[in-house]
Amino acid sequence: MRLSVAERREELLRAAIGQIEARGVAAVRIADVAAALGVSNALVLYHFSTKEKLVAAAFTYAAEDDLAHLRKLLGRRTTALRRLRAAVRWYAPTGQAKGWRLWIEGWAVALREPALREVTRDLDRQWKAAITEVVAEGVAAGEFSCADPAGAALRLTALLDGLAVQLTSYPGSVPRARAQEWVDDALARELGLDREALAER
Numbered sequence: 001m002r003l004s005v006a007e008r009r010e011e012l013l014r015a016a017i018g019q020i021e022a023r024g025v026a027a028v029r030i031a032d033v034a035a036a037l038g039v040s041n042a043l044v045l046y047h048f049s050t051k052e053k054l055v056a057a058a059f060t061y062a063a064e065d066d067l068a069h070l071r072k073l074l075g076r077r078t079t080a081l082r083r084l085r086a087a088v089r090w091y092a093p094t095g096q097a098k099g100w101r102l103w104i105e106g107w108a109v110a111l112r113e114p115a116l117r118e119v120t121r122d123l124d125r126q127w128k129a130a131i132t133e134v135v136a137e138g139v140a141a142g143e144f145s146c147a148d149p150a151g152a153a154l155r156l157t158a159l160l161d162g163l164a165v166q167l168t169s170y171p172g173s174v175p176r177a178r179a180q181e182w183v184d185d186a187l188a189r190e191l192g193l194d195r196e197a198l199a200e201r
Contacts, residue, residue: 009047009057011037016058021101025055025109056115059106062099063123067130074130080138085187085198087131088156092183093164100168128153138191145192152190159186 003011015036019028030051034041048054073087093100103120110117128150135149146152163179188198 005047008043010061012044012047012054013058013061016054017062017099017102020055020058020105021099025105028055030054052113052115055109056113056119059102059116059119062102063119066099067123067126070127070130074134080134080141080143081191081193081198084131084134084138084191087134088160088183088187089180091127092160093167093179100164104165104168124157128157131156135191143191146190156186156190159183 012033015033016028019032019036023032028051030041030044033054034044044054048057069090070087073090074083076083076086106116106120110120131153132149135144135146135152138144139146139149160183163174163182166173167176167179184195184198188195191198
């Protein structure tokens with residue numbers, strides 16, 4: 001069955017993400033992506049003329065996928081607390097979010113690659129804006145007590161990103177259950193709730 005151009009590009013991007021997670025950006029080659037799909041190097045280069053363009057497109061694809069899932073979690077018709085708790089637990093390194101190796105790799109490469117820096121910065125901005133919005137909705141509804149929703153979003157994401165680096169780079173450095181407790185403690189503190197209220201709702 002022949003794939004459409006869009007389907008083929010998506011297949012190549014998924015393969016590139018897998019190869020970047022396995023090998024790292026510096027080591028991954030066009031040939032690795034081609035071999036993963038059993039296609040020619042020329043086919044990959046037809047769609048993405050350079051490795052740099054393929055890598056930037058792969059990170060953009062991963063970012064859009066993560067943001068789509070985040071919006072789905074935050075768009076549910078339920079309390080702000082339930083939506084926020086679901087999003088934070090999904091995003092946390094103890095949750096179901098995939099790709100922490102990819103994003104840690106992306107942050108490192110973004111220090112030297114302006115195109116990739118834009119992708120990671122945009123993902124970071126959109127994630128923080130989405131969390132800020134839900135915290136503000138919870139405050140307006142009387143669910144939370146938080147004077148600075150944007151500051152709360154920044155502190156929560158900083159904690160989650162830092163824990164992700166620890167758990168991904170140094171497995172066993174922090175027990176997963178303890179990391180989850182820290183995330184729940186931080187969430188309760190930022191929202192002006194006690195831990196029992198956070199668990200019950």
